[in-house]
Amino acid sequence: MKALVVDDSMVMRKVLIGALSRLNIGDVDQAADGVEAVAMATQNQYNLILMDWNMPNKLGIDALKEIRAQGQTVPVIMVTTEAEKMRVVEALKAGATNYVVKPFEPKVIVSKISAALGQTAEEECAV
Amino acid sequence: MNVQYINPFIESVSELFTTMFQKSATRGNIGTSKSVGENQDVVAMIGITGDVQGSVAVAMSEQTALKVVGSLLGCDIDEFGSDATDGVAEVVNMIAGGAKAKLPSQGLSPLQLSLPTVLRGKDFVVTYPTQSLWLDIPFESELGSFHLRVTLKNAQNN
Numbered sequence: 551m552k553a554l555v556v557d558d559s560m561v562m563r564k565v566l567i568g569a570l571s572r573l574n575i576g577d578v579d580q581a582a583d584g585v586e587a588v589a590m591a592t593q594n595q596y597n598l599i600l601m602d603w604n605m606p607n608k609l610g611i612d613a614l615k616e617i618r619a620q621g622q623t624v625p626v627i628m629v630t631t632e633a634e635k636m637r638v639v640e641a642l643k644a645g646a647t648n649y650v651v652k653p654f655e656p657k658v659i660v661s662k663i664s665a666a667l668g669q670t671a672e673e674e675c676a677v
Numbered sequence: 678m679n680v681q682y683i684n685p686f687i688e689s690v691s692e693l694f695t696t697m698f699q700k701s702a703t704r705g706n707i708g709t710s711k712s713v714g715e716n717q718d719v720v721a722m723i724g725i726t727g728d729v730q731g732s733v734a735v736a737m738s739e740q741t742a743l744k745v746v747g748s749l750l751g752c753d754i755d756e757f758g759s760d761a762t763d764g765v766a767e768v769v770n771m772i773a774g775g776a777k778a779k780l781p782s783q784g785l786s787p788l789q790l791s792l793p794t795v796l797r798g799k800d801f802v803v804t805y806p807t808q809s810l811w812l813d814i815p816f817e818s819e820l821g822s823f824h825l826r827v828t829l830k831n832a833q834n835n
Contacts, residue, residue: 558792561764564750604770606792631774634787651778653697653771 551667552577552595556587556610557602557629562652566600566629569659573667584608588616596624598667601646603630603637611644618645625666629659682780682829683707683812686733689775690825693768694818698748702818704825710813712802713826718742719757720796720803720826721769727788729780731829733773734811735765739797741821748820757797766793772825 553575555566563580570578579594581587583605591599591613599617601610614626625647630637633651641649647666650659687704694702714720717736724732737745739757746764747754754761770793777788796803814825 559763559767559770561746561749561760562767564760568751604790604792631771631777631790633774633778634781636787652774653693655696655699658696 551575551597552579553598553600554579554581554587554590554594554596555600556581556584556605556613557600558582558605559602562602562629566659569656569663570598570600572656572660573663575663584610584613584616587613591617591622591624592620598663599624599626600629600663601626603628603632603641611641614641614646615644627662627666629654680707680812682729683814683827685776685779686772686825686827687814688779689772690814690816692775693771697771698745698818698820700748700819702816705815705817708813708815710811710824710826713811713828714796714798714801714803715813717824718797718799719761719765720801721765721793722796722803723769723773723793724791725773725777725788725829726791726832728785728832729788729829730832731827733769733776734826735769735772735823736826737765737823738821741823744820745823762795762797766795769793 555563557563567578581590585607603610627648628641628646629650631652638649648662650662694700713734718739719742720734720736722734742765743754746761773790811826811828816823
């Protein structure tokens with residue numbers, strides 16, 4: 551199981567990597583913007599991508615569109631402060647698997663990751 | 678500045694604490710501040726543009742900043758380094774993002790946020806020639822005290 555965490559905040563990447571570790575997903579790559587994210591998703595096979603929206607160089611929503619345009623079906627969860635419904639709809643139309651608004655409770659992100667991977671969220675008890 | 682604009686930011690602080698930190702933050706009385714950094718060591722700030730323009734900031738002591746970021750990461754942080762800088766930037770990002778989603782209910786079109794900036798020092802002054810008034814909302818929390826500071830004005834008043 552290999553995941554990519556995309557966020558311009560190093561601290562948020564660490565928070566998300568912590569959430570992944572609770573699901574025993576320890577093989578995690580990191581990207582700090584949409585450009586890096588597209589490049590890494592092109593070069594690697596991921597089982598899951600966690601994608602911020604607002605980042606320098608390339609927005610997460612644009613990175614998502616490029617990844618989908620490549621035909622990649624990897625689950626992508628948007629994890630963002632963009633909380634407006636129009637943003638959620640835009641992301642889902644672009645091919646996002648799910649959407650998590652920051653700030654979030656730890657059990658929420660773990661549950662959404664589990665659902666995206668088709669796992670049960672029994673690990674929630676560890677949060 | 679329309680004081681009603683401040684409520685979404687206050688709500689956003691409370692939501693941040695109850696979700697990410699799973700703690701409470703109690704706010705004090707709204708006042709004003711001459712400068713965004715008044716009496717504080719660390720300020721994380723984001724610019725807002727759209728129907729209203731201005732900035733939102735969180736200002737705190739270095740000790741509080743270390744506890745806040747440590748709580749985010751789930752570990753103790755002893756020095757104000759890149760993690761702390763990045764963490765307080767993310768804190769104001771989440772506060773501004775949450776408020777941004779609520780502000781349209783105040784009759785505003787969706788707003789845009791800048792990327793966050795972090796300032797460090799003691800009693801530094803950031804001068805805003807056309808926006809000299811910062812609303813100041815003090816908060817107390819288990820992680821320490823901090824201030825939410827907001828300056829906004831209607832764009833058509835430029």
